[in-house]
Amino acid sequence: MQPKSLQMKNFGPFIDEKLDFSQLQAGGLFLISGKTGAGKTTIFDGMTFALFGETSGNLRSGKEMRSMFASPTEETSVTFTFEHQRFTYQIQRKPEQTLAKKRGDGVTNQTAKVQLTIFDADGKEKKQISKRTEVDAFIKDLLQLDAKQFFQIMMLPQGEFRNFLIASSNEKERVLRNLFGTEMYQQFNEWLKEQVKAQSRKLEHQQLVASQIMERFEWEEVQEVLTVAECLTLWAQDLEKQQIQLQKLLQRKDQATQEMKAAQDAFYRAKEIENARIEWQELQEKAQLLNAQKNEIDQKKARLTQLVWALEHQEIMQQKEERVNEAQQAAQQIDETKQLLQDVQRQQVSWQDQRPLIEETKKKHEAANQRSQQIQQQIPLAQRTEKQREEVAQQEKAAQQQTSKLTKITQVLANTKTQEQQLVEKIETLRTFQTEALKLAETQLLIEKWQQAKALVREAEQKTGEQQLIHSDLVLEKQQLETSLLELQKTLKQETSQNARMQIARLRLLLEENEPCPVCGSLDHPNAQEHTTYPIEDILASEQRLEQMQEKLTIVQQQVSANQTLQEQALLRINEWQATSVSAEKQAAAAWNDVQQAYARLQPFETQEKLTEETIAQELKKRQSINQQKASSYEAAQKTYQAVKGQLTKLDESYQQVSEQAKKAEEARQLAAGKLASLQEQLGGATYQQLQADLASIHLLLREYTQQIEADARQEAQIKEQQAILSEKLKNVQQFFEEKQAAKAKAEQRLMQRLQEAAMTEEAMRELIAQAPQTTLLTEEIKTYEQETAFVQQRLILLDTQLKEQATMDLIQLETTYLQLQTVMEKLQQETVRKQEKVNSNQRLFDELQVIYQKNVEELAQLGQLQQLAETINGENTKKTSLERYVLQQFLTEILEVANERLSRLTRGRYQFELADKVGSYRSSTGLEIDIYDDNAGQVRRAHTLSGGESFIAALALAISLADVIQQRAGGIEIEALFIDEGFGSLDEESLEMAMEALEMIENEGRMIGIISHVRELRARILQQVFVETNGSGQSRIRIKE
Template identity: 85%
Template sequence: MQPKSLQMKNFGPFIDEKLDFSQLQAGGLFLISGKTGAGKTTIFDGMTFALFGETSGNLRSGKEMRSMFASPTGETSVTFTFEHQRFTYQIQRKPEQTLAKKRGDGVTNQTAKVQLTIFDAEGKEKKQISKRTEVDAFIKDLLQLDAKQFFQIMMLPQGEFRNFLIASSNEKERVLRNLFGTEMYQQFNEWLKEQVKAQSKKLEHQQLLASQIMERFEWEEAQEVLTVAEGLTLWAQDLEKQQAQLQQLLHQKDQAIQEMKAAQDAFYRAKEIENARIEWQGLQEKSRELHAKKNEIAQKKAQLNQLVWALEHQEIMQQKEERVKEAQQATQQINETKQQLQEIQQQQVSWQDQRALIDGIKKKQEAASQKVQRIQQQIPLAQRTQAQQEEVVQLEKAAQQQTTELTKINQAQASAKAQAQHLAEEIEALRGFQAEAVKLVETQALVEKWQQAKAQFREAEQKAGEQQQIHSELVLEQQQLAASLLELQKTLKQETSQNARMQIARLRLLLEENEPCPVCGSLDHPNTQEHTTYRIEDIIASEQRLEQTQEKLTKIQQQVSANQTLQEQATLRISEWQATSAAAQKQVAFAWTTVQQAFAALQPIENQETITEETTVAELKKRQSFNQQKAASYEDAQKKHQAVNEKLATLNESYQQVSEQAKKAQEARQLAEGKLASLQEQLAGATYEQLQADLAKTNGLLREYTQQIEADARQEAQLNEQQAILSEKLKNLQQFFEEKQAAKTKAEQRLTQRLQEAGMTEETMRELIAQAAQTTVLSEEIKTYEQETVFVQQRLALLDAQLKEQAAIDLNQLEADYLQLQTVMEELQQETVRKQEKVNGNQRLFDELQVIYQQNVEELAQLGQLQQLAETINGENVKKTSLERYVLQQFLTEILEVANERLARLTRGRYQFELADKVGSYRSSTGLEIDIYDDNAGQVRRAHTLSGGESFIAALALAISLADVIQQRAGGIEIEALFIDEGFGSLDEESLEMAMEALEMIENEGRMIGIISHVRELRARILQQVFVETNGSGQSRIRIKE
């Protein structure tokens, strides 16, 4: 990616500045210089914001980057143009911002916007994207970088990389973790620790559960148990004894059950014999009772036979009664029909008497029909006459209305002419408002500039006060840090001395004859002193305390340095804001003078006040309101005057139209009156209403005559039909009577024959049928008697055979023997159940404990594996290297390999980076230590032994190589530009010379390198320069040195 141009509008200290990178590509190396706070780094912020919508380091949002010098209506935007693979990309981004409305008062909130335009190699536009999500996705896909990675590759803060060279492995680990995203390894390490804790808790829970189970075992012979394994063995032995006792009890219980069953059988057999003897005695008594009822049952059987015969022949009697009833009903119907036929014949005689009256009605019907035809022929003529009369009336009304309308139009014309004259005079009087409106707009702009100047002055005063407060707090904090530093140095000295004594004591124990002393190198040790013996745990704890104290001391020293830098920055900012305040105060005075002059040039109004700083805005609004009222009145008068003229033209046109209409209406009325007279003569004075009334009356009479004639005809037909029906009915009834009479005679003969055969009268048969309900009772009683008789005889025969030759039995003794054996069996049953429950419960506990024991063995093995894995990954190993640090070693090795190529060129082959493989005393100083191999000395040096210029060169090579590796791993486009922020101010003359030579060598790689610095010596060494210049009020301009 090759930057082409950057344009910033109302962004930071820039109002509208454009930096053309194409003017800087010839030399490659250029300097961006300017005062502190002028906006040098803002140039890089603009590029980052345009691409990603956030500033470098994400310290400020795009909304916060809006310039404090922007006009209320001026938009904040950044346009960045760059080239990649012969395609040109131009991206413009606007942050969320609040702007004043261009028309009227108030503000409007504008949302964030972005637009990406893509051009081909010929400069033709290929595509344009304006949706924010699509633009962000396209940029990320093109660069394969996010804002953080872009900042790391493009902007190299040199001071940080000099610190990185000499930082401890712990500090390097934090930096590299942030760059390469290896948090997952650290998180995995923490997860493993949690798994070890969880596994340990699980084992503790299982051991507690095993202890609780062991307390619940019911011993046959109690014994002391120390371990779970021992408990399982002793439990198995005790369970065998309990099983043997249970089997013995089961055998005793089976014998008792057999003895009890034998006694039970003997008792129940004896009880059955006794019950049979009692039953035999009862049956003998029952047999005598049945014999006594024998005659009574014989009489009931005879009665039952008569009842059965009567019921069987009941149907014959019912048929005879039905035939008699049917013959009687037929006789009654014949008499009723003869009576109805006689009544019809009398009605026919009456109908014949009315024939003369009906003939007269028919004649009236014919006359009424003829009259209706005559009236219907006259009605259309009457309707035409009525319509003609209404037309004449309407034409007369229209003529009157048109006359009235002409009068109104004349009056309206006169009124409109007078109104138009009045409005023309009013418009002429209001014409002067437009010139005054222009002056008011100019005055408002001057007032806004004056208010902005006051706001800038107040802000500068406030910022200067805030920076003064910050400086005071930093001074106080520096004093506290100095005290803490002295205390830590004292503690470090004590811890170092104590650790040295421990190390000497440990080494003394390892001394052997003819082996060199690690302190003095002597092979003889004649005067070894006695020292206190320390445990290895004490030595490790001392080393950890020493390491922690050293880390605290380093941190405090870094804080002291950072605090000093912040104090210097605060002092610079105080001076800058005080200068800004003075410039803003001058602008306030000048702006106020122009406001007063502008007000003096305005036209006077009623109730105007003297212009002061307090009344300026209110007076301006009053004048604006008054002028707006005049403008509204002028516009309203213009509209009214135009409307009146249009109305007057409409009235003139209407007058002509109405006059023509009145003339035509008069002619039409005269023609309609002539037609009306002709029609009235043809009707001979009859009106439409009279004809309608006569027609309705005649139609009513006609309907009445027609209804009377139709009713007479219906009556004749009805009488004839009824006479025929009744005659036929009478004939059928006589035939039916004869048939029923013959059936009745036949039924009576059949009944008489059956009664004679049975020797019974009809009256007796009716009495028996009335007693039909007793049939069921008698049948059941006889059936029961016969069944009981058979049962008693059969049962007595069976009992006689069963009781024959049976001796007397003592039933009470047999029952007592059975109950005693039953009690013995139940006691043995209860004892067996108790023993079985004890054995079963112990067996369940044994099985549960055996499962828990097996789980404990497996879980303990898994815990050991987890602990070993956690210790290895956490760095508790021989090399004191965690898994994450091992991964970071590979990243750092890759960076150093790339950096060594560049460092060899920059130092002419003298220096090479090496990753230290020595295991330190602590994990914090092991794994990521960087050493420098000095080819001149032929040995490895610590990085912090390099001089200022040498450390700058090493840090520069490391920083650029780190950017290359990050870029390569991100898979993005090639970044052909590099910005180096500061890092030169602390270099002496010789170191600065070395740094410049290094930069010139890197420049030959084809990169565009921008040095952001305010060091004056660089201006003489770098030909291409970009100046960021301030005007004293906080605004800045960008200028390229020509």
């Protein structure tokens, strides 16, 4: 990937800045310089945000990168263009942001947006994507990198890698874990520790549960037990005895149950016989009551028969009434039809009376039609007359316009000639500004040279003061570090002594008879001292504290050494800036002398005051302003003069054209007026508008006459149609009436026949039909009576058979015997249940305890294996190397192999990286230590023995190689740009020289390398430079050195 351009709008300190990488030499070295906080690293943040929607290191969100100087209505956006595999990609991303509404008050919340445009090798647009998820997936697939990997490959923080060289294995482990994502090994290690703790807690819990179960067992014969195994054996014996007793109790309960059931059967049989006698007496009484109701039921049956007959013949009466109603409706329709027919006849008489008026209307219609035809023949001639009149008016207007235009051109031509003469005189007056401008420019250059010298003096004084403050802070910091170092050494000594006591106690516990001592080799220790026993957790915790203290001690020692180096560098810079200040003061004095001489050549000046920077600046500004005004006036006059000359030429041409056009316009007007007079004579004075009005009036009359004639015809047709329809309807209605009269007589005769057969009047039948709802009630009453009578008779016969030859029994005695036997059985039942529950409960406890015992045996074995695995993976082994550190050793070995190729080239074969294989005193210093093989000395050195320049070269080789390895593991994607952030400020002159030689060698690999730094010496060594300049208010601008 090769960056092409980066445009940032309202992003960080930038309002609208564009960095065009194409202006920088491809595959070259360039410097990004500027003051601290100017926004140098923000350039890289912009690229990372455009690609992935987050800043480098993900320290700030895109929303937080919105510039505080942005206008409330303007959007924040970053547009990044890069080339990859001959295709060009332009991605624009806007963060979530809150903007003021452009119309009205209030704000609007804008969601994050992104747009990716893809161009082929010829620059033609191939595709555009604007959906955020699709763009993110496309970029990740294209680069085969996420934001974190992109930052690791493209941005190399040099200070971190120099510290990485001399850091402990623990510190390297944290850095490499972040780079290669080996957190899962650390998490697995922590998970194993938690599993060991959880397994231990589980076993303790199960032991507690076993103890609680042992306390709940109900003994038949109480025994004393010590272990779970003993308890299980004794419980089995006791349960066998309890089962034998339970079986005996169950046999007694079964016998008592049989005796109780026999007594129960005898009691219930006697009770059934007594209930049957009582029921027989009640049924005899009910039979007598039913016999008394027989006459009333017979009457209801007769009434029910009449109601049923009335309902069966109800339809005949309904048919008779329907026929009567139909005959009445037919008679009414005959009367209505006759009345309508009379109305139509009256309308026909009225229509005959209006015949003379209609004939007169037809005559008027014919006359109006003839007049309409005459007018329509005259209208075309009238239209031609109107068009000719309009043409005459247009010709007159055109002639007037040409005359007016000729008058105006004549006046303008005279005014323009006067203006030309005035401009010639003005140009001659303004020519003196050129000589004055040369003198003012010379003086201004001398003043700027003097101001630069004064600015250098002020900067040198400021830098000297800053370095003096830094040196004072470093002295104070060193005192604090030395105090901390003494305290750490004292605490470390105490902790080492305590740990030794713990280790001795631990080794003593491991001593076995007839086995040699791991310390002295002796087979016995008759005078061994007594030591406190320490848990393994306390010993491990002590070792961890020792490692942490050793790490802190190493860090503080490194800080003390670094502080001393920084103090020396600060003193060196103080001397350099003081020398710069003296030199700059001399330059300022010489420059001021030149300014005074130039000032004298500009006489006469209006002011006679003593020469100062302020008076000279004011006078120069005033003279420059006046001279600028003269120059502007001169230019304007020249342009105006040329324009006036061109205008005069055009005016002469226009005058000739307009004169000819005016003459032609007058001739055309006269010809059109003659044609108009001829047409008006042919019309006899009538106009087109009058003819149109007459024609419209005639058309209205024609429409009115036509409507009257058509209405008369419609009325005639309507009257004839109604007479035919009503005549036919009257005939049909009369026929319908005769049919309904016959049906009515037939229905009345049928009804009379049924009434005579039943010896009943029509009125009586209507009353029966009205009482029809009583039918259901009477039917139910009769049915219920008959069912009860049948039931009583059948039940009495059954009871007579059942009670025949049955003797009377003593119910009270039988019930007493039954209840006594029931009480005995219930007591045995309760005792059996209690015994059964006891046996069941004890059996469950026995089974539970047996399961827990078996699980404890199995899980104890698993705990031992798990604990051994956890200690091995945690690094509690002979190599003092954890599983994660072992994996990181492979990554680091791969990095060092790649780095050695560069380091050998950068140091001309003198140095090589080596991964130390020595086992340190603690895990914190074992596994990831880096040594340097020095070919000149023929031996291995510690990395911290390298000088400043050597350590920078080593760190640079290591950092770039690390980026290469990460890049290769990300899919071999080509990243042709690299940014190195700071790392040069702490180098002395010799070290800086070595660093620059190394960078120039790296430059030859073909990468675009950007150095982000504010170190002044780099400006003289690196030709391509990008300046990030501030304006004093917090805003910054980007400028490429030309």
